[in-house]
Amino acid sequence: MKNLLLLSNSRMPTTGYLEHAVEAIRETIGGAKRVVLIPYASVVPSEAVAWDATTANVRGALSSLDIEITAIHHYKDAAAALAEADAIMVNGGNTFNLLRHLRRNELIVPLRTQILAGKPYVGWSAGSAICAPTIRTTNDMPIIDPSGLDALGVIDFQLNAHYTNAVPDGWMGETRDQRLAEFVAMNPTMPVFGLPEGDWLRVRGHEITLCGPFPGKWFASGREAYGVPSRSTLLRPTSA
Amino acid sequence: MKNLLLLSNSRMPTTGYLEHAVEAIRETIGGAKRVVLIPYASVVPSEAVAWDATTANVRGALSSLDIEITAIHHYKDAAAALAEADAIMVNGGNTFNLLRHLRRNELIVPLRTQILAGKPYVGWSAGSAICAPTIRTTNDMPIIDPSGLDALGVIDFQLNAHYTNAVPDGWMGETRDQRLAEFVAMNPTMPVFGLPEGDWLRVRGHEITLCGPFPGKWFASGREAYGVPSRSTLLRPTSA
Numbered sequence: 001m002k003n004l005l006l007l008s009n010s011r012m013p014t015t016g017y018l019e020h021a022v023e024a025i026r027e028t029i030g031g032a033k034r035v036v037l038i039p040y041a042s043v044v045p046s047e048a049v050a051w052d053a054t055t056a057n058v059r060g061a062l063s064s065l066d067i068e069i070t071a072i073h074h075y076k077d078a079a080a081a082l083a084e085a086d087a088i089m090v091n092g093g094n095t096f097n098l099l100r101h102l103r104r105n106e107l108i109v110p111l112r113t114q115i116l117a118g119k120p121y122v123g124w125s126a127g128s129a130i131c132a133p134t135i136r137t138t139n140d141m142p143i144i145d146p147s148g149l150d151a152l153g154v155i156d157f158q159l160n161a162h163y164t165n166a167v168p169d170g171w172m173g174e175t176r177d178q179r180l181a182e183f184v185a186m187n188p189t190m191p192v193f194g195l196p197e198g199d200w201l202r203v204r205g206h207e208i209t210l211c212g213p214f215p216g217k218w219f220a221s222g223r224e225a226y227g228v229p230s231r232s233t234l235l236r237p238t239s240a
Numbered sequence: 241m242k243n244l245l246l247l248s249n250s251r252m253p254t255t256g257y258l259e260h261a262v263e264a265i266r267e268t269i270g271g272a273k274r275v276v277l278i279p280y281a282s283v284v285p286s287e288a289v290a291w292d293a294t295t296a297n298v299r300g301a302l303s304s305l306d307i308e309i310t311a312i313h314h315y316k317d318a319a320a321a322l323a324e325a326d327a328i329m330v331n332g333g334n335t336f337n338l339l340r341h342l343r344r345n346e347l348i349v350p351l352r353t354q355i356l357a358g359k360p361y362v363g364w365s366a367g368s369a370i371c372a373p374t375i376r377t378t379n380d381m382p383i384i385d386p387s388g389l390d391a392l393g394v395i396d397f398q399l400n401a402h403y404t405n406a407v408p409d410g411w412m413g414e415t416r417d418q419r420l421a422e423f424v425a426m427n428p429t430m431p432v433f434g435l436p437e438g439d440w441l442r443v444r445g446h447e448i449t450l451c452g453p454f455p456g457k458w459f460a461s462g463r464e465a466y467g468v469p470s471r472s473t474l475l476r477p478t479s480a
Contacts, residue, residue, distance in 0.1 A: 010412075011412055043425055044425045045425060046425060094422055141377060141378070141420075141422070141423060143426050145389050162412065170437065171404065172249050173401075174380070179380070182283040182284055182383050185284045186383050197411075197412050
């Protein structure tokens with residue numbers, strides 16, 4: 001049974017890295033001891049430095065859990081590392097770079113296989129976005145070409161993490177709602193769920209629950225976007 | 241001699257569509273009468289509706305100029321239409337969709353050829369972004385796969401249109417400056433120019449001038465980002 005925790009973001013304005021999510025992570029991974037982290041979304045100052053720094057940051061943030069976190073880039077056989085781990089975590093950063101390395105390292109199918117087999121998966125931001133069929137609703141800049149936008153597809157709708165329709169003062173570009181309306185216009189059979197900062201999705205088998213303090217929002221072709229209260233089960237909208 | 245006007249955006253907070261740019265457009269296109277518009281960046285409510293609506297909007301906005309604007313999607317031979325036009329305009333919207341249609345319609349080389357031959361080109365937002373070597377510094381959502389991120393490359397640096405580092409209240413994702421720092425970390429030989437809302441670049445041959453009320457900003461690998469005053473000639477930074 002699928003067992004995923006998909007966090008919108010890693011940090012709230014007043015708390016530390018992953019601090020708002022520690023209890024949800026604990027509940028999701030259960031008795032897992034050996035956790036493999038996939039830090040490919042980290043970019044600056046360089047990948048080599050960033051990937052180890054992120055791994056250290058995650059270890060620090062989750063030090064209250066009785067787990068050992070290793071990073072995928074230190075394994076010679078990364079697919080075997082995923083298979084042997086008790087749980088998998090994927091941090092945020094740049095979604096295009098994350099997907100690019102998953103594809104180059106031929107990890108998309110092995111990762112999907114582990115998730116579908118029920119291995120606990122914890123993602124935040126980019127790490128949540130790649131669970132959708134594609135990354136075509138990421139907010140990130142396409143700083144590097146991922147050789148195609150198809151992603152894991154372990155949930156059957158698109159995710160928009162860090163969802164907000166707020167814009168900075170003076171902004172004259174598209175709002176988030178306009179961008180997502182454009183997505184569903186171009187992709188009428190694929191709805192998008194806007195997952196606000198501070199919230200997460202809890203996926204158990206086919207049941208998906210919106211958790212956290214804020215309402216989310218569905219975008220689907222041919223109908224007005226509509227809100228979803230927190231603590232409710234997500235029902236994928238049909239196009240009107 | 242190359243002759244381009246690359247606007248950051250189409251509209252200022254208190255003025256109408258293209259109103260802030262009419263005089264710059266007039267100066268750029270000179271005596272041009274027959275203008276072809278490429279409206280592929282327009283997406284909603286559907287491309288068929290959006291492309292004609294955008295064409296009508298541009299005609300209205302530029303009605304004080306003595307020009308006739310036709311749209312590329314009404315020509316059977318689009319490359320010939322570009323060759324026969326006196327000037328070319330490309331509006332904003334979704335950069336990925338614009339690039340996708342240019343590529344599918346095999347217009348990237350014909351468009352580049354016309355620009356390099358000196359045909360006046362006026363772009364705004366997405367229409368400016370595609371003049372860079374790639375669209376990898378767009379702010380847009382990748383709502384559709386353009387089959388590769390390479391673009392026209394008629395300027396030799398990346399553009400970030402709608403440049404601002406402001407973020408909405410409560411935003412915990414990356415700032416624009418962080419995104420652009422990530423770009424130059426991943427692409428150390430390619431600088432990015434942040435073109436603020438309300439400004440434009442005037443390209444005449446190899447000389448590029450920043451115009452409009454606001455300073456711009458260069459991002460390059462290995463050095464701090466730095467401002468560029470308006471009314472100055474752009475000098476592509478070297479990486480430190």
